[in-house]
Amino acid sequence: MNRQVVLVSRPHGIPQAEHFAIRSAPLPTLQPGQALVRNRYLSVDPAMRGWVNAAANYADPVAIGAVMRAFAAGEVIASRNDALPQGTRVMGMLGWQDYAVTDGSDLRRIVREDDLPLSLSLGVLGINGLTAYFALRTLGQPAAGDTVVVSTAAGAVGSIVGQLAKQAGCRVVGIAGGAEKCRLCISEFGYDAALDYHADDLGAALDAACPDGIDVYFDNTAGRISDAVLPRIRRHARIIVCGTASVASWDPWPQGPRVERHLLNKAARMAGFLVWDYEDRYDEAIAALAPLVRSGALRYREEIQQGLQCAPGAIADLYAGRNLGKRLIQLEDPS
Amino acid sequence: MNRQVVLVSRPHGIPQAEHFAIRSAPLPTLQPGQALVRNRYLSVDPAMRGWVNAAANYADPVAIGAVMRAFAAGEVIASRNDALPQGTRVMGMLGWQDYAVTDGSDLRRIVREDDLPLSLSLGVLGINGLTAYFALRTLGQPAAGDTVVVSTAAGAVGSIVGQLAKQAGCRVVGIAGGAEKCRLCISEFGYDAALDYHADDLGAALDAACPDGIDVYFDNTAGRISDAVLPRIRRHARIIVCGTASVASWDPWPQGPRVERHLLNKAARMAGFLVWDYEDRYDEAIAALAPLVRSGALRYREEIQQGLQCAPGAIADLYAGRNLGKRLIQLEDPS
Numbered sequence: 001m002n003r004q005v006v007l008v009s010r011p012h013g014i015p016q017a018e019h020f021a022i023r024s025a026p027l028p029t030l031q032p033g034q035a036l037v038r039n040r041y042l043s044v045d046p047a048m049r050g051w052v053n054a055a056a057n058y059a060d061p062v063a064i065g066a067v068m069r070a071f072a073a074g075e076v077i078a079s080r081n082d083a084l085p086q087g088t089r090v091m092g093m094l095g096w097q098d099y100a101v102t103d104g105s106d107l108r109r110i111v112r113e114d115d116l117p118l119s120l121s122l123g124v125l126g127i128n129g130l131t132a133y134f135a136l137r138t139l140g141q142p143a144a145g146d147t148v149v150v151s152t153a154a155g156a157v158g159s160i161v162g163q164l165a166k167q168a169g170c171r172v173v174g175i176a177g178g179a180e181k182c183r184l185c186i187s188e189f190g191y192d193a194a195l196d197y198h199a200d201d202l203g204a205a206l207d208a209a210c211p212d213g214i215d216v217y218f219d220n221t222a223g224r225i226s227d228a229v230l231p232r233i234r235r236h237a238r239i240i241v242c243g244t245a246s247v248a249s250w251d252p253w254p255q256g257p258r259v260e261r262h263l264l265n266k267a268a269r270m271a272g273f274l275v276w277d278y279e280d281r282y283d284e285a286i287a288a289l290a291p292l293v294r295s296g297a298l299r300y301r302e303e304i305q306q307g308l309q310c311a312p313g314a315i316a317d318l319y320a321g322r323n324l325g326k327r328l329i330q331l332e333d334p335s
Numbered sequence: 336m337n338r339q340v341v342l343v344s345r346p347h348g349i350p351q352a353e354h355f356a357i358r359s360a361p362l363p364t365l366q367p368g369q370a371l372v373r374n375r376y377l378s379v380d381p382a383m384r385g386w387v388n389a390a391a392n393y394a395d396p397v398a399i400g401a402v403m404r405a406f407a408a409g410e411v412i413a414s415r416n417d418a419l420p421q422g423t424r425v426m427g428m429l430g431w432q433d434y435a436v437t438d439g440s441d442l443r444r445i446v447r448e449d450d451l452p453l454s455l456s457l458g459v460l461g462i463n464g465l466t467a468y469f470a471l472r473t474l475g476q477p478a479a480g481d482t483v484v485v486s487t488a489a490g491a492v493g494s495i496v497g498q499l500a501k502q503a504g505c506r507v508v509g510i511a512g513g514a515e516k517c518r519l520c521i522s523e524f525g526y527d528a529a530l531d532y533h534a535d536d537l538g539a540a541l542d543a544a545c546p547d548g549i550d551v552y553f554d555n556t557a558g559r560i561s562d563a564v565l566p567r568i569r570r571h572a573r574i575i576v577c578g579t580a581s582v583a584s585w586d587p588w589p590q591g592p593r594v595e596r597h598l599l600n601k602a603a604r605m606a607g608f609l610v611w612d613y614e615d616r617y618d619e620a621i622a623a624l625a626p627l628v629r630s631g632a633l634r635y636r637e638e639i640q641q642g643l644q645c646a647p648g649a650i651a652d653l654y655a656g657r658n659l660g661k662r663l664i665q666l667e668d669p670s
Contacts, residue, residue, distance in 0.1 A: 058600040139604075222595040236612075241599045256593045260557040261585050263607035264576045265393040269474075270594070271604035277571075 002027050004067045005096035005311045007052055013249040015052050017313035020068060028101055035076045035084040037100045041304075043071035043122040044314040044327040045156075046220075046245050053250070058274060068096040068311070073111065073121045089114070091121040096311045098331060109282055113290050123156055123326035124293055124300040125286055127275055131242060132160035133285040135273040136218065139240045144169030146215035147234075149206070150191075151225050152245060154181040156300075156326040159189045161218045163298055166190050170216070173209045175202070175225055177321050184324065188299055202228040213237075221246040223256070230262045237268040245319065301325030307332055337362050339402045340431035340646045342387055348584040350387050352648035355403060363436055370411045370419040372435045376639075378406035378457040379649040379662040380491075381555075381580050388585070393609055403431040403646070408446065408456045424449070426456040431646045433666060444617055448625050458491055458661035459628055459635040460621055462610055466577060467495035468620040470608040471553065474575045479504030481550035482569075484541070485526075486560050487580060489516040491635075491661040494524045496553045498633055501525050505551070508544045510537070510560055512656050519659065523634055537563040548572075556581040558591070565597045572603040580654065636660025642667055 001024045008021045030036055051069050052062050062069045072094035076084050084090070084104060092107035094100035111121045123129065142148055148165040152158040153174025162185065165172045174185040174194040185194035193209040195202065206214070206228055213234035219226055223246030226239075233239070247254055263270060278285075292298035303325040305314070310329050318327055336359045343356045365371055386404050387397050397404050407429035411419050419425070419439060427442035429435035446456040458464065477483055483500040487493040488509025497520065500507045509520040509529040520529035528544040530537065541549070541563055548569035554561055558581030561574075568574070582589055598605060613620075627633035638660040640649070645664050653662055 058602075219595070222593060226595070241595045244595050244599060247593070247596070250596050253592050253596075255590045257588050258557060258582070258591045259594055259605070260554070260561070260576045260579050260607075261582070261588075263605060264579060264609070265607065267393075267607045267609040267612055269604055269606035270598060271606075272595075272598035272600065272602045274599070274602040277602055 001025065002097055002099045003308050004098075005308065006067055007062050007064055010054055010061070010064060011052060012251065014049055014316055014319045016316045019052070020312035022308065022312070027099055030078060030080045030101065032080050033103050034101050035079040035081045035088075035104070037074045037090055037094055037102055038077045039072040039074040039094055039098060039100060039331055041073045041119045041122055042096050042308070042311060042329040042331065043073075043126070044311075044318055044329065045071065045127065046243055046318060048315050049319065069093060070096045071108070071122055071127055072096070072100065073118050073126070074100070075118075089118055089121070091126055096308070098308065108279070109286070113286075116290070116293065119302060119304065119328055119330070120293065120300070122328060123302060124160060124298060125289055128156040128326060129160055129289050130278065130282055130285050131273065131275045132157050132164060133289060134275065134278045134281070135240050135242055136161050136164055136216075138278075139271045139273055140165075140216045140218060140238050142168045142170045142216050146170045147173065147210050147212060148216040148218065149173045149175065149210065149214050149229055150218045150220075151175045151197075151229075152220035152243070153191060153194060154184045154189065154324065155220065157242060158218065158220055159185075159300065160298065162189050162191050165216070165218075166192075167297070171210075173206075181324065184301075188301070197225050203231075206232050216240070218242060223247050223254075227257050230257070230259060233262060233266050233268050235266050235268070237266055239268065239270040241270060241272045302328055304328045304330050306330055336360065337432055337434045338643050339433075340643065341402055342397050342399055345389055345396070345399060346387060347586065349384055349651055349654045351651045354387070355647035357643065357647070362434055365413060365415045365436065367415050368438050369436050370414040370416045370423075370439070372409045372425055372429055372437055373412045374407040374409040374429055374433060374435060374666055376408045376454045376457055377431050377643070377646060377664040377666065378408075378461070379646075379653055379664065380406065380462065381578055381653060383650050384654065404428060405431045406443070406457055406462055407431070407435065408453050408461070409435070410453075424453055424456070426461055431643070433643065443614070444621070448621075451625070451628065454637060454639065454663055454665075455628065455635070457663060458637060459495060459633060460624055463491040463661060464495055464624050465613065465617055465620050466608070466610045467492050467499060468624060469610060469613045469616070470575050470577055471496050471499055471551075473613075474606045474608055475500075475551045475553060475573050477503045477505045477551050481505045482508065482545050482547060483551040483553065484508045484510065484545065484549050484564055485553045485555075486510045486532075486564075487555035487578070488526060488529060489519045489524065489659065490555065492577060493553065493555055494520075494635065495633065497524050497526050500551070500553075501527075502632070506545075508541075510556075516659065519636075523636070532560055538566075541567050551575070553577060558582050562592050565592070565594060568597060568601050568603050570601050570603070572601055574603065574605040576605060576607045637663055639663045639665050641665055
C-alpha cells in the first residue's frame with residue numbers, strides 16, 4: 001500500500017494541516033516504460049502555497065482529492081524503463097507519498113553525487129541551489145564591489161544566494177526575521193551584515209548597512225521588506241523576484257507603493273524567476289555547486305522531520321518562520 | 336539680449352505657466368572653446384515635469400531662478416570652438432531661451448540630415464525617436480508574432496514605438512485618450528487596434544484586442560492603465576517603463592496593485608529606460624530611423640507653436656493631453 005497526502009479542501013492563503021488528509025492506495029502494476037520510486041525525502045517549499053491556491057500562480061492548482069504536488073527524492077526499486085534501472089537515485093515532482101510511479105517525465109534529475117547525502121538533492125543541490133545559482137547569475141549579474149541585499153537571507157534559497165554573491169566579490173546584506181536567523185547569516189553564511197526585519201526602522205538599518213545604495217536585491221518576500229529596499233536601489237539595479245513569502249494572500253490583490261518611478265529613475269529592472277525555465281541547464285549548476293559543497297565553501301542547513309504524518313502541517317510551519325534550514329520530511333522504511 | 340524662461344517657484348505635481356517667468360539677459364562674450372547657438376526650436380517633453388520637481392527623479396532638479404532645462408535645436412551663429420563652426424546645426428540641452436552658449440558638452444547631436452527639417456531633430460530623429468528605438472529594441476526585444484501594447488500610443492514616443500513594433504512583425508495595440516487619438520493610431524500609425532482608456536472597461540477591451548495575452552508593454556503612463564495591462568501579460572513578458580504620465584504626483588507616493596506576483600508567475604521583467612544610457616549609440620539609431628522618415632515608412636506629427644511666450648504653459652498643456660503630435664515651440668527671428 002502507498003500512503004499519500006492528498007489535498008481535501010482549497011485554502012485561502014497559507015495551507016494548514018486540515019487542508020490535507022492521509023490515505024492509503026494500492027500500488028499500481030508497472031506498465032512498460034514505468035519505474036517505481038521509493039521516496040526517501042519529501043520536500044517542503046514555500047512555492048507549495050501557490051500550487052494549492054486557485055489563482056495567482058504559474059501552474060494549474062493541485063486538484064481537490066489529488067496527491068499533493070511536491071519535490072521528493074528516492075530510489076528506483078522496480079523498473080520497466082531501461083533509462084531508470086533499479087537502484088537509480090532520482091529527484092523530481094514525485095509528490096507527498098511513500099511511492100511514486102514515473103515514466104521519467106516528472107523527474108528533474110538523476111542524482112549522481114553518490115558520495116553526498118540524497119537529501120541534498122532537494123536543497124543545496126536541488127531546486128533551492130538551482131534557483132539561487134540561476135537567478136543570481138542570469139538576473140542578478142553581480143559584479144565585484146556590488147551591494148547585494150537578500151531577503152529570507154538565512155533560508156534555503158537565500159543562504160545560498162548570500163554565499164554565491166560573497167564569492168562573486170560583493171558586499172552582501174541579509175534581511176531575516178529574528179536575532180537567531182541574523183546570527184546564522186553572519187556566523188554560518190558569511191553575510192557582511194544582517195538586518196532583523198522586526199526592527200523598528202528597516203529603512204534606517206538599510207541606509208546604515210548599504211551606504212552606497214543597493215545594486216542587486218534578491219527578493220523572496222515582497223511586501224514591506226521590498227518597500228524599504230526599492231527607494232534605496234542604485235542606477236541599473238537588478239531586482240530578482242523569487243518569492244512573495246510576506247504576502248499572506250493575493251485574494252484580494254494587495255496594494256503597495258508603486259514601483260514604476262523607482263525603476264524609471266534608476267533605469268533599473270525587476271524580473272520574476274522561475275527555475276523551470278532552466279531545466280536544460282541543471283547539470284551545469286550541479287557541476288558548479290557540488291564541488292563547493294564537498295569543499296565546505298558552500299554551507300547549508302537541513303531540518304529533517306521524521307514521517308509522512310509531518311507533511312500536512314509542514315507548509316504552515318514553514319510560513320510561520322520557525323525553521324532554521326531546509327525543511328525536509330524523511331520517510332521511515334515501509335512496513 | 337537673450338530672452339530666457341526661468342523657473343520661479345517649485346511646482347507640486349505638474350508645472351503650470353505661473354511657475355515660470357520670462358526675463359532678458361545680456362549675451363555673454365564667448366570664451367575660447369565656446370560657441371553661440373541661436374535656438375530655432377524648443378522642445379516640450381513630459382520628462383520636464385520631473386526635472387522641476389524636488390524629488391523622485393534621476394537628475395538634480397532645475398534650480399529656482401535658473402533657465403528651464405529643455406532640449407532645443409538651433410544653429411551655431413558665432414564660434415570659438417573649431418569642432419562647432421558657424422552654421423553647424425545642433426541639438427542638445429540648450430534650454431528654453433533664444434540663445435545658448437555651449438562648449439559642446441550639453442549637445443546631444445550634430446544634426447547632419449540637411450535634407451530634413453531641423454525640428455525633426457527634437458522628435459522622430461531626436462530624443463523621442465532615440466527613446467522609442469533603444470527602449471523597444473534593448474528592453475522590449477519584440478519578436479515576430481508578439482503582441483505589443485503601447486500606452487500614450489499616439490504620442491511622440493508611442494507613435495514611433497507602434498510603427499517600429501509593427502515593422503518587427505508584431506500585433507500592435509495602442510492605448511490612447513479619446514476617439515481622435517485612437518483614430519490617429521489606426522489611420523496614421525498603423526496600429527492593429529486602438530483602445531480609448533476613457534472606455535468603461537479597459538480590461539475587457541484589452542482581453543478582446545489581445546486574446547493571447549501581452550508579450551511587450553511599452554508603458555508611458557503607469558497608473559490604472561498599467562494596472563489593467565499587468566494581469567494580462569504572457570510568460571516572459573517585457574514591460575518597459577518609459578514614463579509615468581498618468582501619475583500626477585509622487586508626493587505622497589501613490590499606491591497601486593503589487594506587481595511582484597505578476598512578474599513571478601510569468602517570469603516576466605519590468606525595466607526602467609533612460610535614453611541617456613545610450614548616448615554613445617545615438618548615431619546608430621539615427622542611421623536606422625532617418626531612411627524610414629525619408630521613405631515615409633515612419634510617420635510623425637508635429638504641433639508647432641510660435642514664440643517663446645508659449646513656453647511657460649506648454650508642459651501643463653501637454654499633460655492635459657490636448658496635443659496631437661510632438662509639441663515644439665518655434666522661435667521668431669530675433670529682433
